[in-house]
Amino acid sequence: xILAFDDYDTETTFETDVVVVGTGAGGAAAGANLAEQGxxxxxxxxxxxxxxxxxxxxxxxxxxxxxxxxxxTVIFGRTPIPYVEGRCVGGSTVxxxxxxxxTPDRVLAEWEATTGSSDMGPRAMAPLFExxxxxxxxxxxxxxxxxxxxxxxxxxxxKKGWHYTTNRRNQDRCVGANNCALGCPTGAKxxxxxxYMPRAMKAGAECxxxxxxxxxxxxxxRAVGVVGRAIDPRTRRLTKKITVRARxxxxxxxxxxxPVLLQRHRLGRPSRQLGKNFHCHPNAKVxxxxxxxVDGWKxxxxxxxxxxxxxxxxxxxxxxxxxxxxxxxxxxxxxxAWELMQRYRQMVLSGVLVEDSNSGSVRRTFAGMxxxxxxxxxxxxxxxxxxxxxLAGMHFDMGAEYxxxxxxxxxxxxxxxDLKRIDDLQTDVRxxxxxxxxxxxxxxxxxxxxxxxxxxxxxxxxLPGCYVADxxxxxxxxxxxPQVTIMALATRVAERLQLxxxxx
Amino acid sequence: xxxxxxxxxxxNVTNDAPTFAREPRGVTRFAxxxxxxxxxxxxxxxxxxxxxxxxxxxxxPALLTNVAEYVRGFMAYMPAxxxxxxxxxxxxxxxSPRWMxxxxxxxxxxxxxxxxAIIERIGSSKISYVRTLVVGxxxxxxxxxxxxPEVHEAIGYAPIPFMAERVxxxxxxxxxxHAAA
Numbered sequence: 001x002i003l004a005f006d007d008y009d010t011e012t013t014f015e016t017d018v019v020v021v022g023t024g025a026g027g028a029a030a031g032a033n034l035a036e037q038g039x040x041x042x043x044x045x046x047x048x049x050x051x052x053x054x055x056x057x058x059x060x061x062x063x064x065x066x067x068x069x070x071x072x073t074v075i076f077g078r079t080p081i082p083y084v085e086g087r088c089v090g091g092s093t094v095x096x097x098x099x100x101x102x103t104p105d106r107v108l109a110e111w112e113a114t115t116g117s118s119d120m121g122p123r124a125m126a127p128l129f130e131x132x133x134x135x136x137x138x139x140x141x142x143x144x145x146x147x148x149x150x151x152x153x154x155x156x157x158x159k160k161g162w163h164y165t166t167n168r169r170n171q172d173r174c175v176g177a178n179n180c181a182l183g184c185p186t187g188a189k190x191x192x193x194x195x196y197m198p199r200a201m202k203a204g205a206e207c208x209x210x211x212x213x214x215x216x217x218x219x220x221x222r223a224v225g226v227v228g229r230a231i232d233p234r235t236r237r238l239t240k241k242i243t244v245r246a247r248x249x250x251x252x253x254x255x256x257x258x259p260v261l262l263q264r265h266r267l268g269r270p271s272r273q274l275g276k277n278f279h280c281h282p283n284a285k286v287x288x289x290x291x292x293x294v295d296g297w298k299x300x301x302x303x304x305x306x307x308x309x310x311x312x313x314x315x316x317x318x319x320x321x322x323x324x325x326x327x328x329x330x331x332x333x334x335x336x337a338w339e340l341m342q343r344y345r346q347m348v349l350s351g352v353l354v355e356d357s358n359s360g361s362v363r364r365t366f367a368g369m370x371x372x373x374x375x376x377x378x379x380x381x382x383x384x385x386x387x388x389x390x391l392a393g394m395h396f397d398m399g400a401e402y403x404x405x406x407x408x409x410x411x412x413x414x415x416x417x418d419l420k421r422i423d424d425l426q427t428d429v430r431x432x433x434x435x436x437x438x439x440x441x442x443x444x445x446x447x448x449x450x451x452x453x454x455x456x457x458x459x460x461x462x463l464p465g466c467y468v469a470d471x472x473x474x475x476x477x478x479x480x481x482p483q484v485t486i487m488a489l490a491t492r493v494a495e496r497l498q499l500x501x502x503x504x
Numbered sequence: 505x506x507x508x509x510x511x512x513x514x515x516n517v518t519n520d521a522p523t524f525a526r527e528p529r530g531v532t533r534f535a536x537x538x539x540x541x542x543x544x545x546x547x548x549x550x551x552x553x554x555x556x557x558x559x560x561x562x563x564x565p566a567l568l569t570n571v572a573e574y575v576r577g578f579m580a581y582m583p584a585x586x587x588x589x590x591x592x593x594x595x596x597x598x599x600s601p602r603w604m605x606x607x608x609x610x611x612x613x614x615x616x617x618x619x620x621a622i623i624e625r626i627g628s629s630k631i632s633y634v635r636t637l638v639v640g641x642x643x644x645x646x647x648x649x650x651x652x653p654e655v656h657e658a659i660g661y662a663p664i665p666f667m668a669e670r671v672x673x674x675x676x677x678x679x680x681x682h683a684a685a
Contacts, residue, residue, distance in 0.1 A: 054532055057663035059651045060574050065532065070581035072590075080632055173677045177670040185667050186674040233533040236580055298666060323661055324651035328643035331627065334620060337646055338557030344659045369583055408628055408635060430632050 002049045002089070002201075005210045008230050011241045014208065016042040018497070019226055019246040021213050021261075024091020025486040026470030027252030028192035028200065029132070033494035034250075035203035039501070042244055043200070043207040044226060046253075047088035048233065052194065055183030059324035062182035066095055073256075075360065075372045081282055081434045083372075085254055089209060090193030092254070092483075096437065097180050097302040097319060098169040098189045099481035100138035102129045103488075107478050114475055115447045119456050119492075128488035135199070136170035136190040138484065145176035147299025149318045149348040152290075154304050156394040162308035167317075169302070170195070170483070176299040181321055196487075211242050214368075215264055216249060216466065223249040223466035248465050248497055250458075252490065255439040255472040256362050256370050262443070262453075262460070262468075263364040270449040270461050274442070278360040279477035280374060281438035283353040284384055284406035285329060288395035293345045296320035301349075306391075313355035313379075313479065314387040320349050329435070331404070331411045340404075348395065352387030352406075354380055355479035362442050381429045389419050406433045438482055443472035445489070457496030458489070469493040537576035538587065547594050548572055550612030554619055555645045562654040574648030590644070593637045600626060600637075 017040040020031040027043060035041040050065055064070045068087040075081040086092035103111075105122045112121035132138075157164040174188040187194050197207070210231045217225035225245040229238035251258050259268075259275040268274025297320055306316040323344055330337050360374030376384075384406075392403040396416045403413045405422075409431050413419050425431075446452025449461040452475075458467040469490035471482050478485055540548060552571050556563060579587050600622055601607035601614060611619050627638035649655060656662065 048532070050532060057667060059647060060577065061532075061534075064534065064578060064581040069583050069586060070578045072578075072582045072586040078632065080636060173674055175670045175674045175677065177667050177674075179663075179667060186671045188674055234536055236535045297661060297663065322651075322663070323656065323659060324647045327650040328647040330642075330646060333555040333623065333642050333646060334616075335557050335561075338561045341650060341659055344661055367585065369585060409630075428630075430630070 002207045002209060004048065005230050005233055005240070008208075008240045008242060011243075013243040013245065014042055015245045016040045017246060017501075018042070018248045018250060019044060019244045020250040020252060021226060022091060022252035022254070022470065023089050023192060023197060023207065024086060024252060024254065024470070025093050025192060025483045026490040027091065027250065028093075028196035029487040029490035030250050030252060030467075030469040030494040030497075031205055032196040032200035032203070033491055034498060035200045035205040037494075037498050039498065041200060041205040042246070043205060044211050044213055044228065044242075044244060045089050045207060045209045046212045046231070047086070047209065049089040049207070049209050050094075050183065052183070052185065052187040055179065055185040057179055057182060057322055059182065059322060066183060075280060075374045075436070077360070077373055077375045078430050079376055079432050079434055081280065081374065081436055083280065083436045083439060085256065085439065089197060089207065090191045092437070093191035094183055094193050095181055096191075096483060097481070098171055099302060100133065100136060100168045100170045100484050101480040103478050103485045104480060107476065111475050115445070115452075115456065117447045117456055120445075120475075125488060128491050129484060131491060132484055132487040133168075136195050136484075136487070137172040138168045138170050140166055140168055141171070141174060141176075141300055141303050145174050145300050146303050147176060147178060147296055147301055147320065148294045149296035149301060149320050150299070150303035152294065152348055152398055153306065153318045153350065156398045157304070157306050157308070159397055160394055162306050164304055164306045164308070166303055167305055169300075174300055178297050178299060178301050178320060180302070181325065208242065212238060213253075213261065216261070216463075217243070217245065218265065218463070222464045225249065248467065248501065250467045250469050250493065250497070252468070252470040254470050255442045256372055258468055258470055258472045259362045259442040260364045260368070260370045264368070265463070267460055267463055268443070268453045271451055271453060273444055273451065274453050275362045276359065277441040277444050277475075278362055278372065278374060279356050279440040279474070280360070280436045281353055281356060281440075281477060281479070282376065282380070282434040282436050283351045284388060284432060284434055285404075286350050286352065286388055286391045286395070286406065287404035288348045288350065288392070288400040289340075289343045289402055289404075290346045290348065290398075290400050294348055295345050296348060297322070309387070309390070310479070312383065313357070314383050315353040315355075315479075316350060316387060316391050317353065318348060318350045320347075329433070331408065348400075350391055350395070352384060352391055354383045354387065356380060356477050359441060376429050376432070381426075381432070384432060385422055385426050389422050392419055407431045408433055440471045440474040440477055440482060443468045444475050445473040446475060457500065458493035459497075459500075467493050467497055534577065535580035537573055538579035540576065540591070544591055544594065547598050547612065548575060551594055551597065551641060552645050554612060554616065554623070555642055556649045558616075562652070562658050564654075567649075567652055567654060570652055571645060571648040574651065575644050578644060590640060593641050596637055597623070597626070597641060
C-alpha cells in the first residue's frame with residue numbers, strides 16, 4: 001500500500017523493522033532486498049506516487065511533480081552548475097536516461113586499494129552487478145527503437161575512426177518513446193518505480209509518500225527511526241508530523257540530501273569527511289543543427305556513447321530532450337530563440353561528460369538547505385575544451401550547418417575553422433555553461449573510520465543502526481552513469497544489514 | 505488530477521507497467537501557482553512580453569497567460585530562497601537600464617530593440633552570477649513558452665500522437681500472443 005498526505009492524521013506514528021528513506025536506485029534496491037528476506041520495510045518518500053499512466057511530454061506537468069525543487073538547484077563555484085534530482089516514487093531512476101553501466105574495473109581496483117578490502121574489488125562486485133542487471137533488465141536496444149540522432153552519432157564516430165559502444169539500458173522492450181527525462185510513458189524503462197518497488201510491495205513493504213524526513217530518532221546512541229512532516233500537495237507546506245520507529249534506518253536520499261540530514265546530528269565526526277568528496281561528472285551540451293530533418297524526439301536517445309577518449313576522462317553521447325527543456329538552456333530569447341527553435345526537427349543534442357578530477361562539498365545551511373560547492377580544475381577545463389572541439393568537429397564532418405557551443409562568449413560555430421578559436425577564446429573556466437545529473441560522494445564508504453563516513457556494510461561509524469545506501473557512499477567518481485553501481489552497493493548494504501539483524 | 509481546471513494530460517491508453525494500491529487512487533494534485541504581489545506580477549508579464557518571440561511565432565494573450573501560470577506553478581515547488589532569488593532577478597533585470605546607466609526608464613518601458621540589447625549584454629557578462637540573472641528568468645519563461653501545444657505545432661513537434669502510438673506498440677510487444685510467437 002502506498003499512502004499520501006490525506007491518509008495521515010495530524011500526528012501519525014508507524015512501526016516497522018527497517019525504515020528506508022528514499023525510493024530511488026539505492027533505497028528501492030535496499031528495501032526490496034530486505035523485504036524479500038522477510039523484513040518489514042517501510043519506505044518514506046518525499047515526492048508523490050506517479051504511475052506510468054500519468055507520464056506525458058509536458059514539462060509543466062512533469063518537472064514540478066518529479067524533480068526536486070522543480071529543478072531550481074545549483075552547485076556553486078566559479079562556474080555555477082545546475083543539477084537535477086528526482087523527487088517521486090522511483091527517484092532519479094524515473095527521470096534518468098536509462099544507462100546501465102557497471103563501475104569500470106579500474107575504478108573498482110582503485111576502491112579495493114584505497115579501502116584495503118577485496119569486497120570493493122571487481123571480483124566481489126561482479127555477482128552484485130549480475131543480480132541488479134537481471135532485475136532492471138539491462139540490455140541493448142532493439143534496432144527499430146533507435147533514433148536518427150543516435151545513428152548520426154554512430155556514423156560520425158565510424159567516420160572519425162573512434163571507438164563507440166551502444167549502451168546497455170535498463171529497459172524491457174523499449175519502443176523509443178524518448179520521454180525518459182519526463183517519465184517513460186510505456187513502462188519500458190525499468191526505473192525502480194516498475195522494477196524494485198513492485199518487488200518490494202509484493203514482499204509486503206509499504207510506502208508513505210509526500211513526507212519529508214527532517215531528523216533521525218536516536219536513543220541510547222543508536223538510530224531507532226526518523227521524524228518528518230507531511231507536505232500538503234496544494235500549499236507545499238510541511239504540516240502533519242510523521243514518526244517512524246524501526247530497528248534500523250537506511251538513508252537513501254542521494255549525495256546532496258543524505259549528508260544534509262546527517263549533518264543535523266553532527267555525525268561523521270571520526271573522519272570529518274561527511275559532506276566532503278563530492279563529485280558530479282559535469283557535462284556540457286553541444287547542439288548541432290543539420291540541413292535535413294532528424295526528428296530526434298522519435299526513437300530512443302542516449303543509445304550511443306563515444307568512448308574513444310574515455311581513458312582521458314571524456315565521454316560523448318547524444319541526449320535529445322523536449323523543446324521546453326531545450327529552450328531553458330538556450331543562450332537566446334525572443335526572435336533569435338524562435339529562429340533557432342524552428343529548426344527543432346533538424347537538431348542533434350549531444351554532450352561531453354567529463355570525469356571530474358576535483359571534489360567539492362555539501363554543507364547544511366542555517367535554513368536546513370544544502371549548499372553545494374564545487375570548482376573545476378584546469379585539467380577539467382582542458383578536457384571540456386578538447387571534448388567540445390572533437391564533438392563539434394564530428395558534427396561538421398557529418399554535415400551540420402552550425403553548432404551551438406557551451407561557452408557564453410562563443411555560442412556558435414559556423415565552420416570547423418571557428419573551432420580553432422576555442423583555445424584562444426576559452427582561457428577562463430567561467431565561460432563554460434555546464435549541467436549535471438550525476439551526484440556522488442559525501443558519505444564515503446571505507447574500512448577505516450579515520451578516512452570514511454560509513455563502514456563496508458554502509459553503517460555509519462558513529463551511529464549504529466543507521467545505514468547509507470545511495471551514491472553518497474562512492475569512494476571516488478566512477479566516470480560512468482551511476483545507477484547500477486548505486487543499486488549494487490545498496491544490495492550489499494541490505495545483505496549486511498540483514499546479517500547484523502539476524503546476529504542481533 | 506486538476507490544476508486550475510486543467511486536467512493532467514494523459515495519453516488515453518493503458519499499459520502494462522505495475523501500479524500499486526493506494527488511496528486516494530492515482531490522483532495527481534498540483535500545488536496552487538505561487539501568488540506574486542501585484543507589482544511583481546506585472547513585472548513578470550512584462551518580462552514574458554519581452555522575452556518570448558514576436559509574431560509570426562504563436563503569441564496570443566491566452567498563451568502568454570499560460571506562460572505566466574507556468575512560471576508561478578514552478579515557483580510553488582521551488583525552495584523559498586530560490587523563489588526569492590527569481591523575484592529579485594526579475595526586479596534587477598527590470599531596473600537594469602538604471603544600474604547599467606543606460607537609461608532612466610525601466611527595461612520593460614524601453615523599446616523592444618533597446619531592451620533586447622541590454623538583456624543580451626547582461627546575458628554575456630563575464631561575471632557568471634550576473635549572467636545568471638538573465639539565464640534563470642529567460643530559461644523559465646522560454647521553457648514555459650516552448651511547452652505550449654500551439655508552439656509545439658508551429659515547430660513541427662507532435663509528441664502526443666507519437667507517444668500514444670508507441671505505448672500501443674509496446675503493449676502489442678508484451679501481449680502473450682506476441683511473446684509466444
